[in-house]
Amino acid sequence: MYTTRPITDSDLPVICGFFANERELHYAFPGVTYPLTEAVLKSFVDSRSDATVLVSKGRTVGFADLFDIHKNAECHIGNVIISKDHRRKGAARFLLQAMMEMAVARHHVTRLIVPCWCENTRGLLLYSKLGFKPFDIMIKNHDDRETVPVLLLEKNLDMDLPEPSPVGTV
Secondary structure (H helix, E strand, C coil): CEEEEECCHHHHHHHHCCCCCHHHHHHHCCCCCCCCCHHHHHHHHHHCEEEEEEEECCEEEEEEEEEEEECCCEEEEEEEEECHHHCCCCHHHHHHHHHHHHHHHHHCCCEEEEEEECCCHHHHHHHHHCCCEEEEEEEEEEECCEEEEEEEEEEECCCCCCCCCCCCCC
């Protein structure tokens, strides 16, 4: 069973330990040097909105936040990470659904956006199951040696809005 709550400073070292390598860190925090430090994580928390942790049996096992919030319109869900021992167990789905509900309840949005690295197959499949559709693509640098496409996925919550663009669909 999972629950969510606002992040506290005591969660910072736990979340920093979720990343096994630079690639995992880059999915959630592009451009951040591995390993993630508490100071860097704190700066993200302070610059974003609704920083939330996922809790299981009293332990912090996930993190996400909201950003680029436009009240009564749209916002982004970002920095999504789940501890290794809770992956593929429904934790990410629970956290994302909580973040979607929070975005609607607190910010009255009708459109949610998530960026996802194209090579993050598990993330793309999860977002698809949650009703997100691709609508744009950006090219980001993983490091000085590699560029990677990042899909922007959207979920329209207002039934009067047109469906997402078919760009990128088969």
